[in-house]
Amino acid sequence: KSYENRAEILFKELHLKEEETFPENSTIIEKCILHLRRCYCSYSTIQYRLGMVPKSMIRETLLKYEPELINIDTNNHKIPDKLHKDYDWNWEEFKKG
Numbered sequence: 001k002s003y004e005n006r007a008e009i010l011f012k013e014l015h016l017k018e019e020e021t022f023p024e025n026s027t028i029i030e031k032c033i034l035h036l037r038r039c040y041c042s043y044s045t046i047q048y049r050l051g052m053v054p055k056s057m058i059r060e061t062l063l064k065y066e067p068e069l070i071n072i073d074t075n076n077h078k079i080p081d082k083l084h085k086d087y088d089w090n091w092e093e094f095k096k097g
């Protein structure tokens with residue numbers, strides 16, 4: 001019940017666009033989970049925003065409605081590998097400087 005209360009509050013806070021579609025028979029919690037995951041939120045972020053729902057509940061919802069969202073890369077804070085390829089920095093020379 002507490003998850004539902006938090007989901008209702010979050011759903012209002014999100015101001016979801018009219019174009020965003022959700023499955024007809026989905027609950028408010030499932031709608032929030034789907035929206036957050038579509039926005040590339042990690043499981044832990046979704047848990048936090050919805051009052052610590054179990055990760056199994058998030059996974060079951062994604063499997064039920066949009067299984068392609070399960071394995072998306074949510075590590076958007078990482079520096080791309082291509083930036084490191086030509087990077088040459090000598091720490092010893094920097095310390096002398």
